[in-house]
Structures are given as C-alpha cells and as structure tokens.
Amino acid sequence: MNKTDRWLLPEGIEEVLPEQAKRLEQLRRTLLDTYESWGYDLVMPPLIEYLESLLTGTGNDLDLQTFKLTDQLTGRLMGVRADMTPQVARIDAHQLNRETPTRLCYMGTVLHTRTDGFAGSRSPLQVGAELYGHAGIESDVEVISLMLETLAKSGVASPFVDLGHVGIYRELVKQAGLDKEQEATLFDSLQRKANTEIAEYLKDWKLDSKIAIAIAALTDLNGDESVLSEAKTVLKNAGKGVLSALDELTNIAELLKRRLPGVEVHYDLAELRGYNYHTGMVFAAYVAGRGQAVALGGRYDDIGEVFGRARPATGFSTDLKTLLSLSGHKNNQVAAIYAPADNDTELQKAITELRQQGERVICTLPGQTGSAKDMGCDRQLVKDGSNWKVK
Numbered sequence: 001m002n003k004t005d006r007w008l009l010p011e012g013i014e015e016v017l018p019e020q021a022k023r024l025e026q027l028r029r030t031l032l033d034t035y036e037s038w039g040y041d042l043v044m045p046p047l048i049e050y051l052e053s054l055l056t057g058t059g060n061d062l063d064l065q066t067f068k069l070t071d072q073l074t075g076r077l078m079g080v081r082a083d084m085t086p087q088v089a090r091i092d093a094h095q096l097n098r099e100t101p102t103r104l105c106y107m108g109t110v111l112h113t114r115t116d117g118f119a120g121s122r123s124p125l126q127v128g129a130e131l132y133g134h135a136g137i138e139s140d141v142e143v144i145s146l147m148l149e150t151l152a153k154s155g156v157a158s159p160f161v162d163l164g165h166v167g168i169y170r171e172l173v174k175q176a177g178l179d180k181e182q183e184a185t186l187f188d189s190l191q192r193k194a195n196t197e198i199a200e201y202l203k204d205w206k207l208d209s210k211i212a213i214a215i216a217a218l219t220d221l222n223g224d225e226s227v228l229s230e231a232k233t234v235l236k237n238a239g240k241g242v243l244s245a246l247d248e249l250t251n252i253a254e255l256l257k258r259r260l261p262g263v264e265v266h267y268d269l270a271e272l273r274g275y276n277y278h279t280g281m282v283f284a285a286y287v288a289g290r291g292q293a294v295a296l297g298g299r300y301d302d303i304g305e306v307f308g309r310a311r312p313a314t315g316f317s318t319d320l321k322t323l324l325s326l327s328g329h330k331n332n333q334v335a336a337i338y339a340p341a342d343n344d345t346e347l348q349k350a351i352t353e354l355r356q357q358g359e360r361v362i363c364t365l366p367g368q369t370g371s372a373k374d375m376g377c378d379r380q381l382v383k384d385g386s387n388w389k390v391k
Contacts, residue, residue, distance in 0.1 A: 011115075011122075012112070012114075012122030012123070013121075013123050014121060014123065023324055023327075024125070024320060024321070027153075027154060027320060027323065027324060027327070028107060028127075030153050030154075031107070031153060031154070031320075032107065034149060034150070034153055035105040035146070038103070038129075038146055038149075040103040040105040040146075041102075041104055041105070042104075042105055042106065043091050043106050044108065045084055045087035045088065045090075045106065045108070046081075046087075047081060047109075048069075048079065048080050048081065049078065049079065049081065050071075050078055050079075051076075051077045051078060051079040053086070053090060053307075054066065054078075054079040054081060054086060055079065056089075056090070056303070062082055062083055062086075065083075065112045065113050065114065066079040066081075066082045067080040067113055068080075080111045081111070082110050083110060083317075084110060084126055084128065084317070085128070085130065085315065088104050088106055088315075089130070089132075089300075089303045089307065089313065092104060092130070093307035093308060093310075093311065094308065098133070099133075100133060101131060101132065101134045101139070102131070102132040102133055103129070103130075103132075104129070104130050105130075106127070106128060106129075107125070107126070107320065108125070109123055109124070109125055109126070110124055110126045111123055112124070116292070121321060124320075124321060125320040125321050126318075127150070127317065127318055127320050128297070128315060128316055129143060129146055129147075129315055129316060130314070131143055131313070131314050131315060132311045132312065132313045133312060134312055135312035137248060137252045137281075139312070139314050140252050140280075140281050141256050141259060143297060143314050143315055144161065144256060144283055144297075144316070145260060146316070147295050147297065147316040147318070148161070148260065148263060148285070150295065150316075150318065150323075151285060151318075154323040154324070154326070154327050155326075156287060156294065156323060156326045157287070158264075158287065158288065159264075159285045159286065159287050159294065159295075160263070160265065160285070160286055160287075161256070161263060161264070161265050161266070161285055162265075162267070162268055162271065162284045162293075163249060163266070163267050163268070163281065163282075164267070164268050164269060164270075164271035164273075164281070164283070165248065165249045165269070165281050165282065166272050166274075166278045166279065166282055166298070167241070167242075167244075167248075167279070167280050168218070168242050168245045168246060168249075168269055169215075169269075169270075169272055169275070170275075171238075171241035172211060172215050172218075172238060172242060173186070174241075175208075175238070175241075176205075176207050176208070176211045176212075176215070182201070185201060186201055186215070187272060187275060189201065190218060190219060190270045190272065191270070193219040193270060195216070195219055198215070198219065202215060210237045213237075214234065214235050214237070214238040214242065217231075217235070218270040219270045221234065221267070221269040221270065222269065222270065223266065224266065224267070225265065225267065227267040227269070228246070228249070228250050228253065231246055231269060245280070248281065249267070249281060252281055253265055253267070273296060274296075274298060277300050277303055278298040278299060278300050279299055279300055279302055280298065281298055283296065283297055284296040284297075285318075287326060290326070294318060294326065295316055295317070295318035296316065296317065296318075297314070297315050297316025297317060299312075299313065299314040300314070300315075301313055334359075334360050335377065335378040336359075336361065336362045336375065336376050336378075336379075337354060337359055337360065337361045337377060337379045337381060337390055338362060338364065338375065338377035338381065339351050339362065339363045339364065339381045340363075340364055340380075341363065341364045341366045344383075346387065346388055347381065347383075347388050350381060350387075351363065351381070354381075354390070361381075362376070
C-alpha cells in the first residue's frame, strides 16, 4: 500500500465522524434509558471470548461470520464476537444465576467476516434486549413491544412486524423422518421459496402424503392474518405439535394486537431465520423501501444449556447505525460559546460555571487560525468591568 492509500479502511469497515457520532451517542443514551425504564439491566460482554463459548448453540451461520485468532497465553482458539446474544445467555446462565425472570440489555460493536448485503457494514453497533426465565407468550409480546418502542424512539416511521414459528417446520421435519442432509436441503429451498425444487424433493423422498402436503404449503402461507385461519385448514392433519405451534403463534398475534392495536402484522410460516438456535416464535421488523429486516429476534429456550442452565429465553437485536440512517431525527446541535485566550481568574470561573450549566464552551488558543464562527460559536464571553458576560 502506498502512502496515498494508507487512509483507506477495509471494505465494510467504517469510522464515525463527529456529527454522526453525536447523533449515535444521543440515540444510544435514549435507548438505554428506555430499556432501564422497562426494567432491563445493562451488561457489557467482552469483545473476544474462547470460540467454543462464543458459538454455543448458534449453528454454522455464526461460525462463518466470526473472525478467529489464537490466544498467545493459552494457545486456545478465540473469536471476535459476531453476535452478542450467546454472550448474554452465558451471563444469565452462569454469572447471574437468578431464579426470577431476568431482563438484560446490551449495546456494542460486533464484527462480521462478510457483509449481509450490498455496501453493508461488517462492524454493526448491535443493540438488543433479552428476557430469560419465562416461557409464556407474554414475554414474547413484551420483547416485540420493546423492539417497536426502540424503532419509535429512533424515529423509524411505520414499521411492520413479520411473525413466524420455527416449531412448525421443526415438527414437520421430525414427522417426515428426514436426515440432516435432507433437512438442510429442504431448508435452503424453503428460504428461497423454490416450489418446484421442493415438490421434486418431496416426491423423491416418498414422504407420507399428509406431511408432504403440509411442507409444500409452507411457502404459500404468508400474508395478513387470514394466513392463520388458512394454515389451520391446510395443516389440520399435520399433527399435534404443528397445531400447538400454530395456536401459540395465533395467541401471540392476538395479544400483540390488543397491546399495540396500530401495529401492522404479517405472517410467514416459511420464515426460518435463526433456525439453528431458535426454538419457537421468530419475528422481524421491516420498513417500506428496505428489503432487509431492520430488527429481528425470537425465542431460543435451549441456548443456555451448555453453560449449565437452560432457561426459557426470548429477545431481539438491531443495529444502531441502521436505525440512525432510517431516523427522521436531527442533531440537537448546541451552538458553543467562544472564550478568549486569557488566564483571568474570573474568566476561568465563568467558563466552569457555564459548562456546569450544560453549555458548550470552546477556549481559543493563542496564535490559532479561524474565527469564532468557524469553531461553531454563536456567542462569546466578553469582559464587562470586572465580570465576564455571554453576548
């Protein structure tokens, strides 16, 4: 790399300049205060951990996204976190070890080996909340509600929620008796909604007709709330486990509409995001004009088991930088007060008092270039007799 290129950053890695940094910090404070008001305690997991802990229960997807390095002290393999959810699960299961429902929130940079879309970031500023220790739909609705509150506080207008349930597909796969390879193949086709491929696989595998019909129907079971009643008809012969998952999804949707009657809800029974570690309901928030989810989450009851304590768990996460890019909020820019280069004791006292009052005071430096206006000042401290006043 020559000298003229040394300022370049790796693809997908970006720095935050003053104006955006100020907006990010304002939004960070707003969201953490909001989570505090809901009873969620802030935790700060480490940036790196031993790999076996970091990837616990999350499957191959997160493994591919994780940068790996060798610990020079122990020789063990470590990873730079690509997702903070497994870390928070470890904190709940091992460090806190509470019996009551535990609400935790977090915010910090994660690092990905690759972007998740065109011109996407590899260093999102992840923010999220997790609720441990309660298996009922009320906790699922609480975290969805908090996700929507997060979007509202961020100035993200008119989001809609997409709901699914991985338990439906998981139960159908179990009844079909598919091996791991077949399950992975079918999963890939479902995510692409490749109906022709799915039909060929189901025919070649000679599945029970009731199960084959149910699996084939999943790609078309998406849309408004009429999907739920249609699914109950189409999947009526798919077994108790499928119907139980569908009933749970219906109950979550009904409770969510009662609590937030204005929220727009869509349903997609082929949505299997996070299938490797989610155990039940999954959800995502979208906004018009953006193809990718702006926030997502779901239930993952087994994630803490490897840490010695599996508790019911549900939560969501999003990227603070993404929220800021979608926000209609502007900086609460506070113009500064210009202070002259003077060692006068009364001037220094006036500067200190102004800063304690929340004012932004910039002291000029002897011999510097640039005017008060260039420094973002719209007022200045001037001497009036023995006192200093803002004018």
